[in-house]
Amino acid sequence: MFKVEDLRHDFPILSRKVNGKPLVYFDNAATSQTPQVVIDTIVDYYSNYNANIHRGVHTLSQEATDLYENARVKIQEHFNAEFAHEIILTSGTTHSINLVANGFKDLLKKSDEVIVSALEHHSNIVPWQMLCEQTGAVLKVIPMNQEGELIMSEYENLLSNKTKLVFVNHISNALGTINPIEDIISKAHEVGAAVLIDGAQACPHLIPDVQALDVDFYVASAHKMCGPTGVGMLYGKESWLKKLPPYQGGGEMIAEVTFEKTSYADLPHKFEAGTPNICGGIAFGAAIEYMNSIGFHNIAQYELELLDYATNQLLSIEGVKIYGTSQHKTSLISFNLEGIHPYDIGAILDKLGIAVRTGHHCAQPIMEFYNIPGTIRASFAFYNTKEEIDMFIEGLKKAKMMLS
Amino acid sequence: MTIKEIQNELIDEFSMFEDWEERYQYMIDLGKDLPLIDAQFKTKDNIIKGCQSKVWVHAEMQNGRVVFTADSDAIITKGIIAILIRTFSNQQPNDIIEANTGFIDEIGLKEHLSPTRANGLVSMIKQLKIYAIAYQTQLN
Numbered sequence: 001m002f003k004v005e006d007l008r009h010d011f012p013i014l015s016r017k018v019n020g021k022p023l024v025y026f027d028n029a030a031t032s033q034t035p036q037v038v039i040d041t042i043v044d045y046y047s048n049y050n051a052n053i054h055r056g057v058h059t060l061s062q063e064a065t066d067l068y069e070n071a072r073v074k075i076q077e078h079f080n081a082e083f084a085h086e087i088i089l090t091s092g093t094t095h096s097i098n099l100v101a102n103g104f105k106d107l108l109k110k111s112d113e114v115i116v117s118a119l120e121h122h123s124n125i126v127p128w129q130m131l132c133e134q135t136g137a138v139l140k141v142i143p144m145n146q147e148g149e150l151i152m153s154e155y156e157n158l159l160s161n162k163t164k165l166v167f168v169n170h171i172s173n174a175l176g177t178i179n180p181i182e183d184i185i186s187k188a189h190e191v192g193a194a195v196l197i198d199g200a201q202a203c204p205h206l207i208p209d210v211q212a213l214d215v216d217f218y219v220a221s222a223h224k225m226c227g228p229t230g231v232g233m234l235y236g237k238e239s240w241l242k243k244l245p246p247y248q249g250g251g252e253m254i255a256e257v258t259f260e261k262t263s264y265a266d267l268p269h270k271f272e273a274g275t276p277n278i279c280g281g282i283a284f285g286a287a288i289e290y291m292n293s294i295g296f297h298n299i300a301q302y303e304l305e306l307l308d309y310a311t312n313q314l315l316s317i318e319g320v321k322i323y324g325t326s327q328h329k330t331s332l333i334s335f336n337l338e339g340i341h342p343y344d345i346g347a348i349l350d351k352l353g354i355a356v357r358t359g360h361h362c363a364q365p366i367m368e369f370y371n372i373p374g375t376i377r378a379s380f381a382f383y384n385t386k387e388e389i390d391m392f393i394e395g396l397k398k399a400k401m402m403l404s
Numbered sequence: 405m406t407i408k409e410i411q412n413e414l415i416d417e418f419s420m421f422e423d424w425e426e427r428y429q430y431m432i433d434l435g436k437d438l439p440l441i442d443a444q445f446k447t448k449d450n451i452i453k454g455c456q457s458k459v460w461v462h463a464e465m466q467n468g469r470v471v472f473t474a475d476s477d478a479i480i481t482k483g484i485i486a487i488l489i490r491t492f493s494n495q496q497p498n499d500i501i502e503a504n505t506g507f508i509d510e511i512g513l514k515e516h517l518s519p520t521r522a523n524g525l526v527s528m529i530k531q532l533k534i535y536a537i538a539y540q541t542q543l544n
Contacts, residue, residue: 019424341478343457344432347516348480351424359456373477374456402429403479 001298008383010035010290021353024388024395029173029332029379030357031223032204034287038226041286045279053278054269068278071285072268078288079218080209081235085267088241089281092232093200094123096219097167099234099271100196101127103244104165110136113162115155115193118144118369119172119179122362124198128167137164144369148175148324156187163193170202174363174377175324176332178202185215194240200224200232204381205303205330207296210235222280227287231280234271241267248273299382303331306380306389313393317400323366323375331380334361337396340403342376348399349376354392407499410491411507418511427512431483441473452524452531457481459524463535469494470539472532476524484508484516484525492532497543500536505529 008014011033016023025033045067051060053068069084076084090096108114114128114137132139140163142155150168166188171178181197188195196217199208203220210218217240221232236244246253246264250273255263264270291299310333314320319338336342346358359374360367367374378392405413421427445462452459457478464471472493476482491507492500508514516525 341457343478344480346456348428350515351428373458402425402432 001302002294002382004302004383004385007294008385010037011383012036012039014383018353018355019351024352024354024384024391026378026380026384026388026392027355027357028204028381028384029176029201029224029377031229032226032381033383034228035226035290037290038228038283038287041283042228042279045282050279052275064278067282068276071282074285074288075233078207078292079233079235080207080211082211083238086235086238086241088234088236088268088271089276089284090219090232090234090271091230091277092221092223093198093219096217096232096234097124097196097198098127099247100217100219100236100244101131102247104131105134106245107243108135108137108164111162112137112164113140113158113160114138115140115142115158115163115166115188117142117150117168117179118365119148119150119175119177120167120169120363120365121173121198121200122364124167124169125365128165138162142168144366147326148172148177148366149326149328150177150179150184152180152183155184159187159191159193161191163188163191166193166195167198168195169198169200170208171199171205171330172324172363172366173201173332174361174366174375175326175334176201176329176379177324177326178328178330180328181215182213185213189214201330201332204291205296205300216240222284222287225287226290227284228280231277231284233284238267241271246270246273250274294382302382303380306384306386307331307333309386310378310380310389310392313389314396317393317396319400323370323372332377333379334375334377336372336375337400340400342374344403345376345396345399348402349392349395352391352395352398354395356392407491407495407503414487414491415507415510421512424512428480431487431513432479433483434486435476435479435481435483437486441475445473446475452527457524459485459528461528461531461535463532463539465539465542466494468496468543470497470500470536472535474528480516481525484513485528487511487513488525488529488532497536497540501533501540 013033049064051064053065072087073084075087116128118141140158142150145151168179168184170181185195194216197215199218199220204225216237218235223229253265253270253273255265320335322335324334342358349356357377446460450460450462457476459476461474472489474485
């Protein structure tokens with residue numbers, strides 16, 4: 001197990017002050033902080049390697065291409081994809097989802113069915129709604145229970161030979177529920193449907209093995225796993241990626257262009273039109289290496305300790321209601337204080353240097369389910385400490401006193 | 405009093421506070437105390453969606469002056485609304501159109517009027533001005 005005090009030195013931002021107070025950063029589910037080694041990778045890239053990739057014969061271009069493709073291999077190995085060309089580098093999870101949704105436009109017909117879950121982020125609802133509007137397919141929703149878990153018996157009832165696609169997040173960003181994706185994937189495959197898993201919230205906490213899961217598409221963002229913003233990935237089974245049409249036209253994604261016809265490049269370049277976020281991709285690889293150097297097993301174990309500690313501390317405050325009480329949860333707590341608007345709590349915590357997220361977390365259907373305007377969400381990473389949780393609890397008590 | 409005079413008065417009031425806690429406590433109390441809007445005006449039409457907190461605004465003309473009432477579901481937002489209503493309500497449309505909100509910076513509440521705060525207040529001020537413009541047009 002790592003020593004959190006030592007590890008915090010890897011993150012320069014953790015020593016800054018906010019509003020005169022030491023920063024307590026509990027908004028990790030929105031974006032994680034960046035370790036020095038990733039910052040160094042970015043600086044090193046622009047200082048020593050900056051060039052466009054895949055086309056130059058000059059040394060810089062070749063070195064940059066090697067670094068970029070090497071990052072793709074790191075990502076492939078991390079997710080245990082069979083081939084590196086099954087990893088498409090995108091601008092992030094939202095881009096990845098839209099790429100797949102767009103690809104299915106020609107594959108869906110009227111009366112086909114698409115299933116999403118009640119726990120989805122807007123980015124995993126809207127693209128499918130748009131897809132269904134365009135194709136005439138029908139969108140079905142797996143309902144959730146009071147604990148914030150998907151009701152699997154209802155899911156099974158929704159599945160039929162009309163089901164073509166299933167889209168579920170691995171972990172809910174609003175509630176922290178870990179969904180039983182193995183089961184979801186195998187049941188979908190029984191009726192011949194493809195499955196996309198949104199892993200944005202899962203990848204900071206665990207390693208999804210895409211081959212063991214037998215998942216068709218898996219998407220994630222670098223900035224939630226110690227990498228930079230503006231880069232993410234789409235894993236797709238080779239057979240699916242070959243079937244889907246390109247998303248954007250441009251340079252890099254073509255094999256041959258005449259005004260009569262263009263033939264597309266092989267995977268992965270078919271889906272990577274234009275100059276990609278080269279530096280971002282390389283830094284994504286460095287972030288994955290950094291997290292693996294700490295060890296995901298250690299990360300998960302430590303974060304669960306933080307979750308238990310914070311949950312117990314929170315429940316000792318009168319009037320706290322936690323939303324999302326599944327036994328299978330990641331280190332994230334969504335809650336409210338009775339009679340107090342989450343925005344008010346967030347504003348006061350900010351004055352105390354404590355960063356939490358307040359609002360509907362881009363998951364309005366979940367807020368409607370509980371009939372609340374939003375929640376306060378505290379999400380912990382492996383570099384957070386119990387002392388920080390104590391400061392957060394003190395802050396909440398102060399906010400409660402001021403507001404009631 | 406003119407808008408400027410009221411704003412100066414508020415700056416004076418807030419200058420007595422030593423730290424943010426006192427300022428916030430005062431603002432929270434302002435938010436709690438004021439009955440801001442008649443229930444019949446808390447309608448969907450009068451709502452300004454601020455993403456995080458909701459704001460309702462109603463305006464009517466009384467004796468050549470625009471009277472605003474407003475409310476929010478968050479108490480800190482409501483406190484700021486109380487301050488804004490105090491400066492903008494019961495003023496002549498033209499004065500409202502020309503008024504600015506720089507005094508909010510001076511009383512140390514700047515962060516609440518940031519467009520990124522998504523609490524509906526920036527849109528609310530816009531809405532107050534739009535009402536004033538509409539009433540001014542009627543007067544002309």
